[in-house]
Amino acid sequence: MREPQAAGPLAGITVLDLSRVLAGPWCSQVLGDLGADVIKVEQPGQGDDTRKWGPPFLDDGSRDAAYYLCANRNKRSVAIDMAKPEGADLIRRFAARADVVIENFRVGGLARYGLDFDSLRAIKPDLVYCSITGFGQTGPLRDTGGYDFLIQGMSGLMSVTGLPDGEPGGGPMKVGLPVCDLQTGLYAAISILAALHHRHATGEGQHIDLALLDTQVALLANQASNWLNGGVTPRRMGNLHPTVVPYQDFACADGDVLVAIGNDRQFRQFMDLLGLGALADDPRFAISSGRCLNRDALMDVMRPVIARWQAADLIAAMQAAGLPGGKVNEIPEVLAHPQIEARGLVHEMARSDGTPVKVLGFPAQLSATPATYRHAPPRSGEDTVAVLGERLGLDRNEIDRLLAAGVIAERL
Template sequence: MTAPSDRTSTGPLAGIKVLDLSRVLAGPWCSQILGDLGAEVIKIEQPGQGDDTRRWGPPFLDDGSRDSAYYLCANRNKRSVAINMADPRGAALIRRFAAEADIVIENFRVGGLAKYGLDYPSLKAIKPDVIHCSITGFGQDGPYKDVGGYDFLIQGLSGLMSVTGRPDDQPGGGPMKVGIPVSDLSTGLYAAVSILAALHHRNRTGEGQHIDLALLDTQVSLLANQASNWMNGGMEPRRLGNQHPNTVPYQDFSCADGDVLVALGNDRQFRAFTAMIGVADLADDPRFSNSASRSVNRADLILQMSAAIAQWKAADLIAAMEKAGLPGGKVNEIPEILDHPQIRARGLVHEIRRSDGTPVRFLGFPAKLSASPADYRHAPPRSGEDTIAILEDKFELTNKEIERLIKAGVIAEKL
């Protein structure tokens, strides 16, 4: 699906203005969500440098910009303005943007924006009802508040890697990170949720607020059932590979010609599956007849099920499970899932063109809002490509003023 660029927003957040001072992933992921939902997003970048992720490649977009595919995944529906905030004139320009903004998003070190007059107290004095979201590795207080946070570090510190990967006593055992930057992405999602809640609060009361969001807090909160197993049952979670800590069988199995995923969530499904693969007696064995017993006796059960499943061809087992309405399937490669008929039917893959006509393909906003769907108006911009147009339009700066700022290094045109 090809999306036109540079059209007026029709999304539910149309009219909301976002000043995005963030870079890399957690903050930009949040501002992209708000942009998909219709907000106007102004992305402030350092002249001559831009967002760090522009250089996180290969692969790079072959359009002269050398922007990375990584950068492209998190920066659509934004306009890029290159301003040097370290220059007092640049900081003053950014404060003019803040005076019009409903939302400010930043991921500087704690206290890092105060010297530019861009921290929450400074911006609140300019715009009392502003919603200011600060994203850091460890939050605005506590003994780690001044430590930089990175997704890989957070995955390890949070306990996530203690439950991800093969068991220590198996080949390849040991801690393993998730294959996507899940700590950054989930923090961006929580930031968007928190901002929308703050917007609703402001609509009711007229009051803005500061949002303090930490990658570590987010990732620890997502330990969910694993943390609850320890806090409420005294069961210390361990790495189980592809097995589930509570529900059995819920893992991959080897067929005669490949692997199949089996995800049985209740006793009825277990009984139907064992009958289907020719070991119906397992469902009547007291060791395996209910979910709790299967979890305690998982090793014996998996051994017997593995032997039966190994006799099947993968495609035949998947087809049999689909016919029986049992949850299972294959492990898709990324090219396979992006070409999957269900993903095609859902219209998740889109294309939009940059200002020079270069196409950019992307995965769209997954929720389908019946009355006010997400829309895609701007391709991920080149660094600073909207600087002059926006300064002329918003602040009515003259050509001479703009030229003076460019020569002084306060602002820059696109890289």
């Protein structure tokens, strides 16, 4: 099956994806959404690790996990054993015709197969080659494997996530999503786009060295700046904000409400809404820094007043006043929310056998070159024969020989 006619800003770009699990596949999915032809290389008989990361599993005979489905649309899967010399040679031939290679093997792991940056640059000088690892290609931890949970802890993220020490349930807490992997995938896509622009201007390819730890440390953002520029060590504060008050959850009579008051004008409006207008003139609370320093005193007044409201009534009153407030939605609620429906974020695709798969779409709405949804997440190796014929010109006899030798495989 030939690649359907792609549209989008990356139409005509070929990505050879040697990555698995999440950071690399998330990156290549972004590129695929924007029109790139992504060829996903998987180990015969094994496939991407996340295919087994269930339950839940897709009930279509493949037993692919829902986890795998979230990060692998707009790709074609070929199963090639790179440990066999002929398999590594096939991948080199793909790379010679590709614009981008993405890999997340351990440092130096691909050199033994002649698939490292230096080897592939020798045959494709303008290649953009992106290596994603836990700790990067240099430094004392370069040979250490990196996993999202480990990186959340090592990066300091867990030191500012969770309830404070001493409170019931207090202690370090990971984020409920693999944010280090996801964010690294996004930075990888950004970096690849920058490298492609550089190549367009100069004809020069390059190596992108991207680490999960580096990415998450860079995303400490305001918390890191509080230490670097203010000498303040950030701590776990639960749902409180370190410098913006009130920016937290409050208990109403029948449930919790989220309040995100971001400036002094909004604070005055919110106090008026609560019947506490005098607090906006109190020198302890009138400006943001004062509210931060006198947080406990302010909460002593606000909490009992908010506790008398019904949650839905307070949210409605805040929305009518143009103030940011809302509730904590569960996943089924948010995916059925009218706003998400209006934005068209949930898409239904069909696998090659007709099995429906629902995916969350590309969130940016480009007016001239919108994201497209051409391939549902493929079964492992289902495109091997078609892509080898289309991209490398192999005939059926040669493909059959490679299948018999175990160099390649068809669909699991």
